[in-house]
Amino acid sequence: MTLINEENNYNENIQKNKIMGSRKDGLSSHLTLINFMKGMIGSGILTLPIVFKQAGLWTGFFFSFYFWIFKYINDDIIS
DSSP states (O other): OHHHHHHHHHHHHHHHHHHHOOOSSOOOHHHHHHHHHHHHHHHHHHHHHHHHHHHOHHHHHHHHHHHHHHHHHHHHHHO
């Protein structure tokens, strides 16, 4: 009887790990990069209205474009 219960528990744990994702090995470098980029992009988008208000329209566009180029180059270096 206990062998059947242990087998059922093992199968349930496998199903939970498939659904929730097992983190025994940690995150892959690809997922780490995605999480990092989501954090950077999210906080950047939230600050854009303040930047344009304080810097002005054309200066805001210039620096947005400049930092976009800087980010693009660094993304190529990282990945």
